[in-house]
Amino acid sequence: MSVPLYQAKAELFRTLGHPVRIRVLELLQDGPKPVRDLLAMIEVEASNLSQQLAVLRRAGMVTSHRDGPLVMYALSTPDVADLLAAGRRILGSVLTDRDSLLDELRATSGDR
Amino acid sequence: MSVPLYQAKAELFRTLGHPVRIRVLELLQDGPKPVRDLLAMIEVEASNLSQQLAVLRRAGMVTSHRDGPLVMYALSTPDVADLLAAGRRILGSVLTDRDSLLDELRATSGDR
DNA sequence: TTATCACTTGAAGAAATCTTCAACTAGCGC
DNA sequence: GCGCTAGTTGAAGATTTCTTCAAGTGATAA
Incomplete structure (x- = not known):
């Protein structure tokens, strides 16, 4: 195997x-x-x-x-482009989630 | 940035x-x-x-x-699934004449 | 309270990856 | 031949990531 x-x-x-x-x-x-x-x-x-x-x-x-x-x-192979595009999409979802989390953190707790 | x-x-x-x-x-x-x-x-x-x-x-x-x-x-996020699917596709193209993993890929075609 | 199950954490050594350097090959013009 | 541009390679040290272990937390059951 x-x-x-x-x-x-x-x-x-x-x-x-x-x-x-x-x-x-x-x-x-x-x-x-x-x-x-x-x-x-x-x-x-x-x-x-x-x-x-x-x-x-x-x-x-x-x-x-x-x-x-x-x-x-x-x-x-042109499939590579698909993979990169999928990566771009998920980066969007994941980064906005993180940013909103960061905003929330900043709003509720004093600093840092 | x-x-x-x-x-x-x-x-x-x-x-x-x-x-x-x-x-x-x-x-x-x-x-x-x-x-x-x-x-x-x-x-x-x-x-x-x-x-x-x-x-x-x-x-x-x-x-x-x-x-x-x-x-x-x-x-x-469900986008993760897209990324994995894109990975599966490209693995197909890239592996074509490399080894028998391609057969396994085709056999399960979903994953695991 | 004690025990147990379900998981997480930090740390440390092992293993893989990165960066850089020096040396090398291939083609081209003189 | 010589020198030059274009690119590759192998090796070494630095860095990062992996695996494992020992110890820890949280919930629940006895």
């Missing part, structure tokens, strides 16, 4: 659990881009970006190929 | 990046459950489950309240 399904799901989500990797995926939603461009849009060192791209590649979420002097990256 | 948006997104996904937490959320999709039941369905120690529930609580993904001798947990 291989890795259980829920373990694979956890790994999938963990792959998205890094700010640079999230940004890369969001940028690639508009189409393939060379590392060069990603580097210009994300403030991070080249070697660090490369490490994060390797994580995404190993997880099968992006593909890469060399095009002359540049290396191009692309989403391996 | 104190915490950048992409950082908040990364934290959201990282919260899902653990097998036990994934299983808890999937089980709670069917409705609120006491820790007792979760414990019976997930093979993990009580203290470990409690730690993972605390992570989900802090992230605002679940809510809890005491009901007599039991502590009940529930999804804080």
Whole structure:
């Protein structure tokens, strides 16, 4: 028996659990881009970006190929966009809940 | 904006990046459950489950309240289900030619 | 009151992940 | 060949997250 399904799901989500990797995926939603461009849009060192791209590649979420002097990256499936969109929605629900809780806290107890 | 948006997104996904937490959320999709039941369905120690529930609580993904001798947990928003569903879909695309997990995914098609 | 069930908490060592650095490969122009 | 831009890799130390343990709380039953 291989890795259980829920373990694979956890790994999938963990792959998205890094700010640079999230940004890369969001940028690639508009189409393939060379590392060069990603580097210009994300403030991070080249070697660090490369490490994060390797994580995404190993997880099968992006593909890469060399095009002359540049290396191009692309989403391996448009489903990635759905996942990011779902994340955005839930962030909305969860953050507004937290904010209202924070407001309530501020209203009832003195400070802090 | 104190915490950048992409950082908040990364934290959201990282919260899902653990097998036990994934299983808890999937089980709670069917409705609120006491820790007792979760414990019976997930093979993990009580203290470990409690730690993972605390992570989900802090992230605002679940809510809890005491009901007599039991502590009940529930999804804080049904949007969580959407996220899990999107995860399932992308796992299908990404896993296609990786290993037999795909078969398992198709077989249960709902979850677990 | 004592015991028991149902859970939570804090702490500590183990394990995984992140960041950075130095060194490396690949293509291109001279 | 040489130098340059573009990108990758492996390794090491720092940080974060996980798991487990021992001790704790709260409700209820005897």
